[in-house]
Amino acid sequence: MIFEGSEKKFELTVRDDVNLLDWPESHYAGLVRAANTQILSKIENRHTKAYLLSESSLFVWRNRLTMITCGTTTLVDAALRAFDFLKPEQVEAFFYQRKNEYFPQLQSTDFINDTKKLNARIKGKGFRLGRPDEHHLFLFHSDQFYNAQHDDKTLEVLMYGLQGKARSVFNTTGLDTKTIRLETGVDQIVPGFQVDDFAFSPIGYSLNAIQDDRFYTIHVTPQDESPYVSFETNLTEQNSSPELIQKTLQSVLAVFQPQSFDIIYFDPQTPDRRSSAALSPAVSDYDLRSEILESLSCGYDIQYSHHSQGNVKRTRAHKFKI
Amino acid sequence: MIFEGSEKKFELTVRDDVNLLDWPESHYAGLVRAANTQILSKIENRHTKAYLLSESSLFVWRNRLTMITCGTTTLVDAALRAFDFLKPEQVEAFFYQRKNEYFPQLQSTDFINDTKKLNARIKGKGFRLGRPDEHHLFLFHSDQFYNAQHDDKTLEVLMYGLQGKARSVFNTTGLDTKTIRLETGVDQIVPGFQVDDFAFSPIGYSLNAIQDDRFYTIHVTPQDESPYVSFETNLTEQNSSPELIQKTLQSVLAVFQPQSFDIIYFDPQTPDRRSSAALSPAVSDYDLRSEILESLSCGYDIQYSHHSQGNVKRTRAHKFKI
Numbered sequence: 001m002i003f004e005g006s007e008k009k010f011e012l013t014v015r016d017d018v019n020l021l022d023w024p025e026s027h028y029a030g031l032v033r034a035a036n037t038q039i040l041s042k043i044e045n046r047h048t049k050a051y052l053l054s055e056s057s058l059f060v061w062r063n064r065l066t067m068i069t070c071g072t073t074t075l076v077d078a079a080l081r082a083f084d085f086l087k088p089e090q091v092e093a094f095f096y097q098r099k100n101e102y103f104p105q106l107q108s109t110d111f112i113n114d115t116k117k118l119n120a121r122i123k124g125k126g127f128r129l130g131r132p133d134e135h136h137l138f139l140f141h142s143d144q145f146y147n148a149q150h151d152d153k154t155l156e157v158l159m160y161g162l163q164g165k166a167r168s169v170f171n172t173t174g175l176d177t178k179t180i181r182l183e184t185g186v187d188q189i190v191p192g193f194q195v196d197d198f199a200f201s202p203i204g205y206s207l208n209a210i211q212d213d214r215f216y217t218i219h220v221t222p223q224d225e226s227p228y229v230s231f232e233t234n235l236t237e238q239n240s241s242p243e244l245i246q247k248t249l250q251s252v253l254a255v256f257q258p259q260s261f262d263i264i265y266f267d268p269q270t271p272d273r274r275s276s277a278a279l280s281p282a283v284s285d286y287d288l289r290s291e292i293l294e295s296l297s298c299g300y301d302i303q304y305s306h307h308s309q310g311n312v313k314r315t316r317a318h319k320f321k322i
Numbered sequence: 323m324i325f326e327g328s329e330k331k332f333e334l335t336v337r338d339d340v341n342l343l344d345w346p347e348s349h350y351a352g353l354v355r356a357a358n359t360q361i362l363s364k365i366e367n368r369h370t371k372a373y374l375l376s377e378s379s380l381f382v383w384r385n386r387l388t389m390i391t392c393g394t395t396t397l398v399d400a401a402l403r404a405f406d407f408l409k410p411e412q413v414e415a416f417f418y419q420r421k422n423e424y425f426p427q428l429q430s431t432d433f434i435n436d437t438k439k440l441n442a443r444i445k446g447k448g449f450r451l452g453r454p455d456e457h458h459l460f461l462f463h464s465d466q467f468y469n470a471q472h473d474d475k476t477l478e479v480l481m482y483g484l485q486g487k488a489r490s491v492f493n494t495t496g497l498d499t500k501t502i503r504l505e506t507g508v509d510q511i512v513p514g515f516q517v518d519d520f521a522f523s524p525i526g527y528s529l530n531a532i533q534d535d536r537f538y539t540i541h542v543t544p545q546d547e548s549p550y551v552s553f554e555t556n557l558t559e560q561n562s563s564p565e566l567i568q569k570t571l572q573s574v575l576a577v578f579q580p581q582s583f584d585i586i587y588f589d590p591q592t593p594d595r596r597s598s599a600a601l602s603p604a605v606s607d608y609d610l611r612s613e614i615l616e617s618l619s620c621g622y623d624i625q626y627s628h629h630s631q632g633n634v635k636r637t638r639a640h641k642f643k644i
Contacts, residue, residue, distance in 0.1 A: 131581070290637070320448040320449065
């Protein structure tokens with residue numbers, strides 16, 4: 001079965017005079033509908049609302065909204081819908097990103113078209129990070145400086161080609177979430193969080209986890225035609241030291257054992273430090289294939305890097321059913 | 323400017339009682355029209371007709387026809403048109419291949435759809451060679467054993483990311499073919515051939531070269547959005563020794579200086595040697611990233627391998643015009 005795991009994502013940060021948590025449920029439902037996806041379940045605490053969607057996740061905080069969707073969803077339309085609920089001057093920062101897809105021919109839009117629509121609503125810049133014939137990330141961001149908190153960091157780990165136990169567990173049809181948690185430890189990657197997860201039929205798995213204003217989310221598309229897992233978390237003062245980032249990364253890779261992975265890392269610029277050092281994770285068994293660092297005019301630095309197992313394996317051809 | 327360099331290709335081998343060189347010109351024109359491309363020029367000798375097309379090339383021999391097209395051409399329709407001119411039992415072997423594209427969303431069909439159409443005319447098998455998230459080749463071939471001549475070998479070198487002099491020459495607008503030949507030596511990669519070439523406006527270059535029943539062809543799409551060059555040649559007894567293949571490969575890489583390249587190599591099986599050794603080109607500065615070897619039921623072995631420069635460069639993001 002063909003299913004596009006690679007996600008689109010947008011992140012919207014609003015001024016202090018707006019409280020996104022006060023939006024009526026119909027607003028969130030409107031975004032979800034615009035993206036052509038559905039709400040499966042919800043968990044929340046005083047700081048965070050976390051919706052599990054039929055294609056990925058929606059997170060809401062007082063001043064920020066993050067929506068991630070995969071498959072053939074139309075996330076750009078959800079972003080445009082979000083702008084409808086705000087005055088232009090209330091938007092402080094906006095990001096829209098798309099990973100290069102396994103099956104771009106099945107998508108209803110491409111990144112260039114998306115940026116044209118977005119740019120008509122918020123002036124921005126569009127980039128490709130990475131060579132066009134290799135793994136790469138498309139990024140659009142608002143073109144005004146946002147003075148982000150110094151601990152406002154985001155880490156994404158996008159993984160390709162599951163191996164080992166993760167591959168066999170996630171490809172087993174009909175498993176329930178309890179079994180998946182027990183067999184993989186996916187709910188313990190960052191311990192102590194409230195967890196909400198869903199096992200899709202016949203295969204596929206999504207997880208949202210929150211603790212105060214922190215979150216992590218995991219989406220697994222194990223199909224051999226396009227094996228993909230995404231992990232994303234926001235980093236705060238407590239967990240953004242190089243040692244702790246390294247530990248998180250090691251935990252994620254230990255669970256999924258990918259053949260290769262991307263790191264996408266957003267780090268706020270501060271007046272005294274406009275450009276930050278890149279994460280340089282020491283990950284044994286993986287070679288650094290490419291690395292792009294960019295200081296963005298919206299107030300963040302971004303790192304996009306691709307890491308792959310170095311050992312060449314003579315593999316067999318993959319036979320299609322015609 | 324966006325232009326898809328990555329090509330589709332089909333190769334058709336017919337029984338000895340058919341002479342494809344005797345086909346009326348209208349037959350070849352019909353194939354070209356079906357693919358939605360145009361004939362620019364033609365060279366020929368006693369064994370070979372070579373058409374330069376607005377999107378790549380068509381070669382005709384007594385018992386074989388090879389057509390290669392890029393852009394958004396519909397090559398599968400040309401293959402279907404070729405079957406119209408033949409009785410089913412006259413087809414001895416058939417291959418159809420597509421490299422993963424830079425812009426698959428701009429194509430009117432994908433490989434899976436193409437194979438369904440082809441399989442309705444000739445029973446075949448479809449494969450993907452290479453990981454779905456990395457460089458890979460799609461291949462469809464007829465599912466009947468063809469007893470190929472032992473020197474019936476084909477070498478393709480597909481190159482990504484031109485560098486050095488090739489990048490600057492081929493990205494210079496308005497150059498004529500004479501200047502391009504002089505500056506790059508592209509017409510001397512295999513010396514002593516009759517050459518026909520074309521410089522596209524504003525950039526882009528194609529070359530056909532023939533000598534008796536031998537050919538080589540080069541297509542250059544230098545655009546920075548999707549830098550691509552293909553080189554293809556048939557190997558015969560005179561030039562298929564490991565040393566001479568190595569020499570040809572070195573010459574091609576020296577001209578184009580790609581960041582990475584694929585080797586696609588077809589080698590006929592013989593009764594006493596069903597599976598051949600792979601080409602193992604010693605190419606300094608390039609690492610072997612992946613290698614797939616497959617013995618096909620149509621009588622050939624295929625090697626698909628991807629080779630890339632190992633040195634990681636911290637690169638800048640590529641900014642799009644919105």
